[in-house]
Amino acid sequence: DQQVKQNSPSLSVQEGRISILNCDYTNSMFDYFLWYKKYPAEGPTFLISISSIKDKNEDGRFTVFLNKSAKHLSLHIVPSQPGDSAVYFCAASDRGGGSNYKLTFGKGTLLTVNP
Amino acid sequence: SQTIHQWPATLVQPVGSPLSLECTVEGTSNPNLYWYRQAAGRGLQLLFYSVGIGQISSEVPQNLSASRPQDRQFILSSKKLLLSDSGFYLCAWSTAGGPRNEQFFGPGTRLTVL
Numbered sequence: 001d002q003q004v005k006q007n008s009p010s011l012s013v014q015e016g017r018i019s020i021l022n023c024d025y026t027n028s029m030f031d032y033f034l035w036y037k038k039y040p041a042e043g044p045t046f047l048i049s050i051s052s053i054k055d056k057n058e059d060g061r062f063t064v065f066l067n068k069s070a071k072h073l074s075l076h077i078v079p080s081q082p083g084d085s086a087v088y089f090c091a092a093s094d095r096g097g098g099s100n101y102k103l104t105f106g107k108g109t110l111l112t113v114n115p
Numbered sequence: 116s117q118t119i120h121q122w123p124a125t126l127v128q129p130v131g132s133p134l135s136l137e138c139t140v141e142g143t144s145n146p147n148l149y150w151y152r153q154a155a156g157r158g159l160q161l162l163f164y165s166v167g168i169g170q171i172s173s174e175v176p177q178n179l180s181a182s183r184p185q186d187r188q189f190i191l192s193s194k195k196l197l198l199s200d201s202g203f204y205l206c207a208w209s210t211a212g213g214p215r216n217e218q219f220f221g222p223g224t225r226l227t228v229l
Binding site for chain 1: 217
């Protein structure tokens, strides 16, 4: 059972436009969400996170929005740059249930930003 | 600053052979440590995590095992590799204290089992 879902395996956008990456989750106990960026043959790097007590967190060109009622979060990249081309993973964690140390990842979305 | 190392970077092993992948972290004490696998076309699957020396939690049944002989050393092993063990193995660390601390990943090991 996939608790974190990224339903779009790939996304292609033009340089300078907005990239919107989506993520849905099913576990209502999740209270912290993260986005990671991964280039081929490298480990993922942390991008941005959001706590469930917030609905928006912004860091430069990256903004994450959280809609708890819909169990949905999205990552906006504005403006998109060719160097943003990578696989983006959504991840979630919960503090209860004895799982304080685990992140549950989605399958990732491959973003391609065309010059 | 903290750094995380993994080796080897790539490995090609025959079916039935043993495996040992090593991960070390520098610049922090008592980190939480994690082993993930990314199989082709799939997301990151948590295999093991450790909150201290000798403390290992397994997430999925498999023929792999993990050990933490020192505070900042995490080892992934197998006695006999299967074809299905092929994948990209990632080690990660986080500061102790819970999930609000981000996990930081190593460069990964590409394992091909033939």
